[in-house]
Every structure is written in structure tokens, then in C-alpha cells.
Amino acid sequence: xxxxxxxxxxxxxxxxxxxxxxxxxxxxxxxxxxxxxxxxxxxxxxxxxxxxxxxxxxxxxxxxxxxxxxxxxxxxxxxxxxxxxxxxxxxxxxxxxxxxxxxxxxxxxxxxxxxxxxxxxxxxxxxxxxxxxxxxxxxxxxxxxxxxxxxxxxxxxxxxxxxxxxxxxxxxxxxxxxxxxxxxxxxxxxxxxxxxxxxxxxxxxxxxxxxxxxxxxxxxxxxxxxxxxxxxxxxxxxxxxxxxxxxxxxxxxxxxxxxxxxxxxxxxxxxxxxxxxxxxxxxxxxxxxxxxxxxxxxxxxxxxxxxxxxxxxxxxxxxxxxxxxxxx
Ligand SMILES: [Zn+2]
Ligand SMILES: [Zn+2]
Numbered sequence: 001x002x003x004x005x006x007x008x009x010x011x012x013x014x015x016x017x018x019x020x021x022x023x024x025x026x027x028x029x030x031x032x033x034x035x036x037x038x039x040x041x042x043x044x045x046x047x048x049x050x051x052x053x054x055x056x057x058x059x060x061x062x063x064x065x066x067x068x069x070x071x072x073x074x075x076x077x078x079x080x081x082x083x084x085x086x087x088x089x090x091x092x093x094x095x096x097x098x099x100x101x102x103x104x105x106x107x108x109x110x111x112x113x114x115x116x117x118x119x120x121x122x123x124x125x126x127x128x129x130x131x132x133x134x135x136x137x138x139x140x141x142x143x144x145x146x147x148x149x150x151x152x153x154x155x156x157x158x159x160x161x162x163x164x165x166x167x168x169x170x171x172x173x174x175x176x177x178x179x180x181x182x183x184x185x186x187x188x189x190x191x192x193x194x195x196x197x198x199x200x201x202x203x204x205x206x207x208x209x210x211x212x213x214x215x216x217x218x219x220x221x222x223x224x225x226x227x228x229x230x231x232x233x234x235x236x237x238x239x240x241x242x243x244x245x246x247x248x249x250x251x252x253x254x255x256x257x258x259x260x261x262x263x264x265x266x267x268x269x270x271x272x273x274x275x276x277x278x279x280x281x282x283x284x285x286x287x288x289x290x291x292x293x294x295x296x297x298x299x300x301x302x303x304x305x306x307x308x309x310x311x312x313x314x315x316x317x318x319x320x321x322x323x324x325x326x327x328x
Contacts, residue, residue: 010147012140018111021129025099026107026118027056031063031072037107037116044103044130050096067092103131112140160215162299164238167214169287170280174219178208186256187227192249194232207233211241211259217272217280217307223258240269277304277312285320297321 025038025045038056045054056065063072071081071088080087099105104119108131115137122133123141134141184200191198191206198206209226212218215238228236236244241264245253254261263270284300301321304310310323 010144012112012144012147014111014136015114018109018114018135020109020111020135021131022108023103023130024107024109024116025056025105026116027065027095027099029058029060029063030065030095032058032061034058034060036060040106042130044106045096045100047097047100047102050100051093054096065092065095106131108133110135110137110140112136112144160238163303164213164215166284166296166299166303167217167238169284170217170277171214171219171275172283174275174280176219176221178220178222178225180208182222183208183225183227190227191229191232192226192253192256193228193236193245196229198227198229205230209233209236210238211253211257212263212272213238213240213269216240216269217275217277219275225257226253240266242267271307271309273307273309273312277309278314278317281313281317281321285317 019039019041021042023040023042023044025040026035027038028035036056036059051067054066055068057063058065063069067089068083069092070083071091073081076087079085082088107116107118108122108129109116110122113136117137119131119133121137121139122131123138124132125134126132128134136144180200184198189198189200190196192209200206207228207230208220209228209232210218210220211224211226214220218224241250241253245264247265250264251261253259254264281300281304284296287296301323304313304321310318313321313323
């Protein structure tokens with residue numbers, strides 16, 4: 001059946017002919033053991049009578065699930081698997097009850113991804129359909145929300161700040177000293193983003209932007225420093241330059257600082273693999289501070305794995321961080 005598509009403001013299409021209010025029943029075939037789904041519609045079954053009204057035929061092997069069928073279990077006692085036996089009747093009754101017992105027993109179809117999924121894969125939507133669930137599954141809902149509300153969660157911000165802090169620790173000793181006088185001269189005493197005039201003596205009103213963020217392992221250098229107002233810098237945080245500056249700003253920034261325009265304008269963050277990763281790691285491990293060493297090590301491991309930098313480590317640091325054990 002061809003599916004027409006409707007699009008909403010998110011650009012994620014909904015499938016047009018999905019009966020998203022309908023309830024489905026799920027069961028596993030007693031004969032071939034394959035999972036099956038039966039579309040029930042918008043009136044839920046009465047679990048006490050489903051056993052007398054329902055006949056579900058397996059889509060895979062054709063076996064009929066009904067109180068009139070014998071059970072296919074050949075290793076059960078003689079006679080117990082015949083449909084007229086009380087054993088078999090109890091079995092059928094329980095099978096139908098289990099699939100229809102309560103709204104949570106049912107399944108429904110997501111009108112975004114088209115999958116038929118269990119009740120709990122959908123969030124609540126009061127007075128909507130017999131199951132009172134939303135028309136898209138939680139996976140699709142998450143994707144839609146991410147587009148509607150792209151702000152990062154507190155957890156993501158928290159993780160990002162850990163990364164930045166770790167990046168700063170890794171880069172200690174790699175940073176150049178920046179002359180504020182020269183920075184102000186280079187940027188004509190103005191915030192590079194807002195163009196507002198800044199006072200070098202009012203230290204709280206301006207900040208040095210780490211153009212290529214320390215989170216991606218770029219040390220602070222003259223070519224990696226921009227002058228921003230405090231507020232503009234708070235907006236920039238550890239974002240990749242292409243996510244914060246416009247194209248013409250990037251061109252101007254490259255001219256002013258001598259930074260690599262190709263790198264600045266990259267659409268995705270590029271990890272700086274040219275630093276001495278091993279020396280940086282040794283430094284981080286040697287830092288004397290109150291904060292939890294275990295936490296620092298586990299974050300460091302995650303970061304180095306996701307940046308693909310493990311093979312830049314010395315044997316000793318690999319062992320210290322526990323990579324050696326895992327690779328064997
Ligand atoms: Zn079957
Ligand atoms: Zn879905």
C-alpha cells in the first residue's frame with residue numbers, strides 16, 4: 001500500500017494512513033514460536049470473553065489459536081492437548097487473558113516510524129484512543145523534540161563542561177600566554193561578535209574566546225584567541241566556530257588571527273590530534289587536586305576513546321588507564 005506522507009514543522013514526516021488509535025494484540029505462536037500481531041481496532045477486548053470470541057491465526061505457520069484447537073505440544077501427557085480437555089481449555093483461556101488483560105498488554109502503531117510497538121513505547125496522551133497514548137513512539141517523539149527544542153539538557157551541559165574542564169587540564173602547558181594589550185589592538189577594542197566597544201580595564205566585561213575549543217584539544221594561542229564581550233563569550237561557550245560565527249565573520253577572524261580558515265569553517269568539530277596526547281595525559285594524571293581521581297580517569301578514558309587517540313598513548317599510560325586489559 002503506498003503511503004502518503006504529511007510533514008509538520010519539524011521536517012520529520014508522519015505516515016498518513018497509520019491507524020494510530022488502534023490497539024493491537026501481541027502473542028507468540030504456540031506452534032512455530034514466532035511473534036504475531038493482531039489488529040483489534042479501537043474497542044479493547046474483554047479479557048473474560050476474549051477466549052470465547054477470538055480466533056488468531058499465526059501469520060507464519062497458519063496455526064489457529066482458538067479454544068477449538070488442540071495444542072501442538074507432543075511431549076504433554078496423553079489426551080491433555082485435545083481441545084476438549086480441561087488442561088487445554090485452561091491454557092487457551094490464560095493465553096487470551098494474558099494478551100488482553102489490561103491496556104498495558106496491548107500494542108499500537110507509531111505513525112512516524114510505522115512500527116507496531118508495546119504500550120510502554122508510547123507516552124501518555126489523556127483521552128486519546130482506547131490506550132490513551134500518543135501517536136508517535138517515544139523514539140520518534142525524542143527525535144521530534146530534539147528538532148523542536150534543540151537546547152541541550154542539563155545533563156548534556158554538565159557532560160560538556162566536564163569535557164571542557166578535562167580539555168583545559170590536558171592542555172595545561174600547551175597554552176601560549178596571550179598579551180591582552182595586543183589582543184585589544186588586534187580586535188580594535190571591540191567585541192568581535194557584537195562590535196560593542198570594550199574597556200580593557202573592566203576585566204568582567206570581556207573574555208578571551210578560545211576560538212577552536214579546548215574540549216577538542218586546541219590550546220590557547222594568539223591565532224586561537226578572539227576578543228568577545230563577556231555575554232557573547234557565554235553564548236559561544238565551547239561551540240565549534242562554524243556553529244557560532246557567520247561565514248563572513250569566520251573569514252575576518254582568519255585574517256585577524258592567522259587561523260586556518262578551512263578548519264574554522266569545518267561543519268563538524270575536528271579533533272586536534274597534533275598535540276602530544278601522551279604528555280598531556282601524563283600531566284592530567286599527575287594533577288594534585290581534591291576532585292575524584294576515579295571520575296577523572298573514567299571521563300578521560302571516554303574522551304580518548306571517542307576522539308580515537310588511544311594509540312597515541314605510551315604503553316605505560318595505556319596500562320595505567322586500563323586499555324591494555326580490555327584489548328586482550
Ligand atoms: Zn506459527
Ligand atoms: Zn516511531
